Each structure stands twice: as C-alpha cells, then as structure tokens.
Amino acid sequence: MGFDQPSLKGRALRLLAGREHSRAELERKLKPHETEPGELARALDELQAKGFIDEQRVVASVLHRRASRLGASRVKHELQAKGVSAEAVATAVADLQGSEFERAREIWRRKFGEPAADAAGQARQMRFLAARGFGGDVIRRVVGGRDAD
Template identity: 70%
Template sequence: MSTVKPAARAGVSLSLKGRALRLLAAREHSRAELERKLAPYEETPGELAKALDELQAKDFISETRVVESVINRRAARLGTARIRHELLNKGLGAEAVATAVSSLKDTELERAREVWRKKFGEPALDAAARGKQMRFLAARGFGADAIRRVVSQAEDD
C-alpha cells in the first residue's frame, strides 16, 4: 500500500499557501512556525513571506489565537514556566507571552494542586517521596512557591 498522497502521485504539488492552510487546519500556528515548516518548499525568495502576508491579512494567522490555543491545551497539565517556554518557542511576541503568563500566574497554585492530586493523591511518607513529588511538579513548570505550598499542604491535611 502506497503512502504517497494522490496529488503527489499525479505530479501536482501544493502551493505554499495550500501547505500553510493544511497546517492551519490541524491547529493554530504562529507565523514563525509556518516560516520554519514551509521554508524548504520555497522556490523563489520572498514567495513564502508574500503567502504568509496574505494569510495574515485574511486573519488565518493570529498570534492571539495561538496563545489561547496553547493555554487551553496545556494549562491544566503544565505550570506557567513551561507554558511560557512553549509560547516563546513558537516565536510569539514578548508582549503577548507576558500577558498570557500574567493571567496564568493567578491560577498556578490551583492547577498545581490538581496535577499533584491526579498523580499522587496522598501526602508523601518520607523525604524521598516528598522530593519526588516536588521534582514532578517542577518538571511540569510550576513555580517553587506553588510546589512548596502544594506538597506541604498535602502533609498538613
């Protein structure tokens, strides 16, 4: 069974705009992500920038939607630091990232509690287990203060 798509078999290649729309149909992408993914397909200099300018003018590419999408998908499982890192890797503007991060900081403690509850559910019995719980939350991008409060509060219950 062949894995080549029908259009490729017929010798028809997608335009840059078509490729971008296919990527955008799957999930929101920032302009920088699209540039990185589509650069190998650019045949003439400036062609990719022109296609992305057109898509951005028609609001197919939106920095705000990318931020909202990442927050909606990741906030329930990850801390502010990890989400901030992911947003920066997508090539989003510093101002948009800062705004998103400030809104996430308000809920970080509650999100850390929920992640801890799903993974562990009961207080650590010794220092090694407490360290494991703290490292788990830290790896998810939660701040030290939130981690300390979640783990110590679990022991107080």
C-alpha cells in the same frame, strides 16, 4: 511547479487546519519548500491579512491545550518557541500565575492523591511538579499540604 506539489499557501492552510500556528512556526516549517525568495513571505502576508494567522488564537490555543497540565514557566517557554510576541507571552503568563497554585494542586492530587510518606517521596513529588513548570514556592505549598495564603 508540478500538479503533485501543493503551493506554499496550500501547505500553510493544511498546517493551520490541524491546529493554530504562529507565523514563525509556519516560516520554519515551510522554508524548505520555498522555490523563490520572498514567495513564502508573500503567501504568509496574504494569509495573515485574511485572518488565517492570528497570534491571539495561537496563545488561546496553547493556554487551552496546556495550562491545565503545565505551570506558567513551561507555557511561557512553549509560547516563546512558537515565536509569539513578548507582550502576548507576558500577558498570558500573568493570567496563568493567578491560578498557579490551584492548577498545581489539582495536578498533584490527580497524580499522587496524598502527601508523601517520607522525604524521598516528597522529593519525587516536587520533581514531578517542577518538570511541569511550576515555581518552587507553589511546589512547596502543594507538596507540603499548605493551602493558599
């Protein structure tokens, strides 16, 4: 390996300096740079043992960055795509669902501010919230102007 090529561990640390990454994300991004079988796994094992790779921090980071703008469904898919364990995803989504209506209402209020004048406008508002991962019941309550049950 030449001096101009950073080690796998160096590349992983550079990625982790930017934001939290799950082990699966790092494997996906660094696999093309692996020169011998098992080298990447050893580097990631070492980083994980030292606490540089932490699934709970990945979950917390995604929730912090995305929960204010996305529904539980979209956050769930994002966590799954990052390779977060099913248990951690389920816990995070359960926590988000408690505030789903309030978050959807705040996003709707910032974007639209008032109920739609007609059915086409209402459909557009509903599609906007659906694209952000909010569930149908929550969307109907927000766009229909009904408060939390």
